[in-house]
Structures are given as structure tokens and as C-alpha cells.
Amino acid sequence: MSFQIISPDIDLDFVGKRYFFVALSSLINLAAIVLLITVGLNYGVDFVGGSVVQLQFKSATDGRHIRDALEPLGLGQVTVQDFGAAARHQYLVRFEKVKNVGSLGKKLEARLDQAYGPGAAQVLRVETVGAKVGHDLRRDGFMAVIFATVFMGIFIAWQFRGVSWSFGAGAVIALIHDVLVVTGALVISRLEFDLTTLAALLTVIGYSVHDTIIVSDRIREDAAKRRRDPIAAIMNRAINETLSRTILTSGTAIAVLIALLTLGGPILRPSAFTLLVGFITGTYSSIYIAGPVVLFWEGKGTGRSRRGAVTRAA
Numbered sequence: 001m002s003f004q005i006i007s008p009d010i011d012l013d014f015v016g017k018r019y020f021f022v023a024l025s026s027l028i029n030l031a032a033i034v035l036l037i038t039v040g041l042n043y044g045v046d047f048v049g050g051s052v053v054q055l056q057f058k059s060a061t062d063g064r065h066i067r068d069a070l071e072p073l074g075l076g077q078v079t080v081q082d083f084g085a086a087a088r089h090q091y092l093v094r095f096e097k098v099k100n101v102g103s104l105g106k107k108l109e110a111r112l113d114q115a116y117g118p119g120a121a122q123v124l125r126v127e128t129v130g131a132k133v134g135h136d137l138r139r140d141g142f143m144a145v146i147f148a149t150v151f152m153g154i155f156i157a158w159q160f161r162g163v164s165w166s167f168g169a170g171a172v173i174a175l176i177h178d179v180l181v182v183t184g185a186l187v188i189s190r191l192e193f194d195l196t197t198l199a200a201l202l203t204v205i206g207y208s209v210h211d212t213i214i215v216s217d218r219i220r221e222d223a224a225k226r227r228r229d230p231i232a233a234i235m236n237r238a239i240n241e242t243l244s245r246t247i248l249t250s251g252t253a254i255a256v257l258i259a260l261l262t263l264g265g266p267i268l269r270p271s272a273f274t275l276l277v278g279f280i281t282g283t284y285s286s287i288y289i290a291g292p293v294v295l296f297w298e299g300k301g302t303g304r305s306r307r308g309a310v311t312r313a314a
Helices: 013-037 063-073 101-116 131-159 166-189 196-227 229-240 243-262 270-290 289-297
Strands: 050-055 076-080 090-096 120-131
Touching: 013 166, 013 270, 013 289, 050 101, 063 076, 063 090, 063 101, 076 131, 090 166, 101 120, 120 131, 131 166, 131 196, 131 270, 166 196, 166 289, 196 243, 196 270, 196 289, 229 243, 229 289, 243 270, 243 289
Parallel strands: none
Antiparallel strands: 050 090, 050 120, 076 090
């Protein structure tokens, strides 16, 4: 006798609760937009320009002493962040101005030697991005997210053109929902938004589309078998039939991401957090966002006005 997580004859009413979840998602998306406008993302050096330096100290110190030690170098606004498991021994230092990038590490070590003593501090890495390059990267990054979202929707609409173009519209709206939820979570967490975080966001878009296609394809199959059933009933059955696959796939990915988030260290934390939130909301939107959009265009779930469009593929 095999073990099953989800009973094969499960019949949860996902579609019947769509109005509540659409309203909830709308409020969350609105809050995310307000946060993006009023607070904004915590952009990393990749997108705003400047330099980031990782420092290792032999003895414990704090951010105030590091800022005081580096002030004579005229680096502009300096931000110091405790870094890594070695508390009070490793720090990330960010500053705006970039001067003589090639000798920046030596200058910092020389200044820290004066403040802390010879050999008390070591520069582990230096990353520098010019302001113009950072601006271009930020613009190109946002354009990549926009184009990925739009063309993923067009792809789904084309693939399901024999069924209904509303599947493409549902996919685009679901993707916009996922991007807003993830960016809103990044604003609240104040985790750094850099190129690796952007890559994670694009991965979320791909994952969300994949999950939406799985559900939509099962809806198409069931619509071909049950021509007389309302689209709402067909959609609810399709979601229940794919529920076991959704839980197993998403659950495995989420378990790995939780491990990366807790054990991966500060470098991996922003991208792992982005993927974790994105995979959760991507699974949610495939059920409660993409589906209601299709129902709206196919007669609001009554099965009367546009049912024929959904069953054309048969």
C-alpha cells in the first residue's frame, strides 16, 4: 500500500473562495506599490554605484569606530554592516565616492592600521561600480523584469490560443502580482537588492509561469472531457487534480530555500529570501489569481456566456 500525501478524490472548493483571495491580493499589491513609492528598495552597489568592502578585524570592534577611522579618507556617506558568523569581527562597508579604485584596498588597510594598529584589519574583497553604470544596470534590470512578464504572458496566450486567450491575461496578472509581492517583501525586510536578487526575481517569474501552465493545461484537458460542465467546476477539479504535484514540487523547493536562508550566510540571504517569497506567492497566484481572471472572461464562472471558447480545443 503506497503512502499518499493528498487523497486522489480530494475536492476542495478553491474557486468558491476566489473573491476573498482576490480582494486580499489586491490589498497586498496596493500596499506593495505604496511601499515602493514611499520607501523604495534597498539598492546595492550594483544599482546605485559606489564601493563595498569586506573587512576582517582581529579583535572585536563596532560600526561607529570604523566610520570614525575612515572619515579622513573623504569617502562620502559610509554605511557599516555587521557581516558573517564572526560577530563584531567582520563588516561590510559601503560608501559613495570612488577614488583610485586600483589602490583602494591598500588605502583602507593603511588607514585602519593607523587607527587600530598594524595588521589589526584586513581587506577581504573590494567591489566598485560607477554611478553611470549603476544607473544603467538598474534601468536594464527593471526592463528585463517587464519584458519577461509580458512575453511570458504572450507565450501562454499563444500556447492556449485554441482554448482561450484569457489564460495569457491570467498569467500576466498573476506574474505582476508575484513581482509586487516579492518587491514589497524586499522593501519591508530591507535586504539588499542587487544583481543576484534581480536574477532571483526573474527566476520567480519563470517558476510562476511553470506552475500556471501546469494548472492551465489540466483545465484544458478536463474541458475537453467534460464539455457540458461549467468552467468553474472544471477549473476547481483541475486544481484539485494537480494539488499533490503542487505541494510536492513547491514543498521541496521551499524546504531547500529555508535551509539556504538560515544557513547560507549573508551573501545568499537576499536571493534566498526572494526565491522563498516568490515560490510561495507563485504557487498561490496560479490558483487564486490566474484562475479568477479566466473565470471573469469566460462568463464569471456561470458556464453560460463563453463556455464554448474553453472547449474548442477538443
